[in-house]
Amino acid sequence: MDIRHLSAEELSDQFSDRRTVTSETVYEGFIWDVRRDEFELARGEDPLRRDYITHPGAVSVLVLNDHDEVFLINQYRRPVGMTMWEIPAGLLDVEGEDPATAAQRELAEEADLRAERWDVLVDFHNSPGSSSEANRVFLARELSDVPDHELHERDGEEAEIHGAWVPLDGAVRAVLEGRLNSPAAVIGILAAHAARSEGYRSLRPADAPWPGHPDLR
Numbered sequence: 001m002d003i004r005h006l007s008a009e010e011l012s013d014q015f016s017d018r019r020t021v022t023s024e025t026v027y028e029g030f031i032w033d034v035r036r037d038e039f040e041l042a043r044g045e046d047p048l049r050r051d052y053i054t055h056p057g058a059v060s061v062l063v064l065n066d067h068d069e070v071f072l073i074n075q076y077r078r079p080v081g082m083t084m085w086e087i088p089a090g091l092l093d094v095e096g097e098d099p100a101t102a103a104q105r106e107l108a109e110e111a112d113l114r115a116e117r118w119d120v121l122v123d124f125h126n127s128p129g130s131s132s133e134a135n136r137v138f139l140a141r142e143l144s145d146v147p148d149h150e151l152h153e154r155d156g157e158e159a160e161i162h163g164a165w166v167p168l169d170g171a172v173r174a175v176l177e178g179r180l181n182s183p184a185a186v187i188g189i190l191a192a193h194a195a196r197s198e199g200y201r202s203l204r205p206a207d208a209p210w211p212g213h214p215d216l217r
Helices: 099-111 156-160 168-176 183-197
Strands: 020-028 033-039 048-054 058-063 069-077 082-086 089-091 113-125 134-145 162-167
Touching: 058 069, 058 099, 058 113, 058 183, 069 099, 069 156, 069 168, 069 183, 082 183, 089 099, 099 113, 099 134, 113 183, 134 183, 162 168, 168 183
Parallel strands: 058 134
Antiparallel strands: 020 033, 033 048, 058 089, 069 082, 069 162, 113 134
């Protein structure tokens, strides 16, 4: 293993163009598919084979009010068999919709809220060893309610959504004590706590480039 010392400025994930030998969809699902790739890790070596979920990506919204409270929603998640406290989020599954617009839509649909101030809080890959999902968490501030006549009618698991305002510091404690497990909520809450310590000066604009998303490089 090659071990080096890096400066903070040098620390960055990079796109790696390894040669793809074959690529095929081996399972077509209701929401996402499974792809099988054979690729060369290094020129001249035998190809490796990996199956992974192809995912359109997602956006999440850390909602922060003037009282330093975050808005969390609670809903049932079938794969883990739990009701979880999460932040509003949704798939990038509307063709041509940019991430910031998708985040605004999800905030209105899942939290009945609008925001005047939007920033990029943090980007992450949900499970890069098994999925292509890229997730961007926005920080939404300067809030107002969606008018009654424009409220979204939720169905499925979303029909059971209920929300709560929680002090940001209390949400951080819940994360560190293992009481919150949703990845976007955990990452967003900790990122908001870190950004607050710098007066939110480190945040990127809502339309910042997103090279981590496979389709937005």
